[in-house]
Amino acid sequence: AQSVSQHNHHVILSEAASLELGCNYSYGGTVNLFWYVQYPGQHLQLLLKYFSGDPLVKGIKGFEAEFIKSKFSFNLRKPSVQWSDTAEYFCAVNALNTGFQKLVFGTGTRLLVSP
Amino acid sequence: GAVVSQHPSRVICKSGTSVKIECRSLDFQATTMFWYRQFPKQSLMLMATSNEGSKATYEQGVEKDKFLINHASLTLSTLTVTSAHPEDSSFYICSAKTASGVSYEQYFGPGTRLTVT
Numbered sequence: 001a002q003s004v005s006q007h008n009h010h011v012i013l014s015e016a017a018s019l020e021l022g023c024n025y026s027y028g029g030t031v032n033l034f035w036y037v038q039y040p041g042q043h044l045q046l047l048l049k050y051f052s053g054d055p056l057v058k059g060i061k062g063f064e065a066e067f068i069k070s071k072f073s074f075n076l077r078k079p080s081v082q083w084s085d086t087a088e089y090f091c092a093v094n095a096l097n098t099g100f101q102k103l104v105f106g107t108g109t110r111l112l113v114s115p
Numbered sequence: 116g117a118v119v120s121q122h123p124s125r126v127i128c129k130s131g132t133s134v135k136i137e138c139r140s141l142d143f144q145a146t147t148m149f150w151y152r153q154f155p156k157q158s159l160m161l162m163a164t165s166n167e168g169s170k171a172t173y174e175q176g177v178e179k180d181k182f183l184i185n186h187a188s189l190t191l192s193t194l195t196v197t198s199a200h201p202e203d204s205s206f207y208i209c210s211a212k213t214a215s216g217v218s219y220e221q222y223f224g225p226g227t228r229l230t231v232t
Contacts, residue, residue: 034220036223040226043208043224043225043226044159044208044210044223045223045225046220046222079119086213090158092157101147101159101164102161102164103210103221104161105148105159105160106157106158107157108157108158110156
């Protein structure tokens with residue numbers, strides 16, 4: 001079965017620090033990859049996605065992620081975080097073997113940015 | 116575009132009663148909707164996939180007789196928690212896929228917090 005691992009459960013950063021959140025998945029076939037963000041009290045929002053093509057994808061709010069197929073990884077990055085980036089971040093994968101229907105989520109990383 | 120709503124946002128019910136949660140796609144047609152459950156400080160776990168006009172497909176370990184899913188139209192799916200118990204207290208989130216365009220994306224509703232007393 002597919003699984004998604006997020007290595008950091010809690011991250012605390014100061015404003016302007018750089019951010020990298022790890023995400024690894026277990027499925028060896030064709031996948032689509034997503035990062036979602038959940039701000040306090042709000043619903044999940046899509047930050048960025050990778051379907052095919054350039055493995056470096058840019059999303060909203062200055063976030064980017066790089067798909068490294070050989071490492072089964074899709075790490076999220078932001079060069080300089082802001083206080084408003086405080087939220088929970090979820091990596092998710094869907095795979096060809098489920099017709100790209102079923103999204104499997106990682107356990108999430110709670111980011112706290114101090115002003 | 117691609118807005119998904121859920122109603123109610125919060126519900127408290129007594130043990131043994133049933134609760135219905137609605138999920139609507141407001142500005143698009145959703146051939147497929149998904150129901151997730153999120154426990155505190157944990158990730159979303161897929162409960163079931165529902166396709167308009169057909170029976171839902173439940174994930175392993177999810178009781179289909181307890182969590183009744185109906186997807187009667189292209190814009191509405193409902194989840195009914197029957198004979199609710201305190202252990203059913205959770206945050207229930209739905210998502211929907213569009214019927215056209217890029218079909219791999221899911222758009223999420225704001226969630227429904229269920230508390231069973």
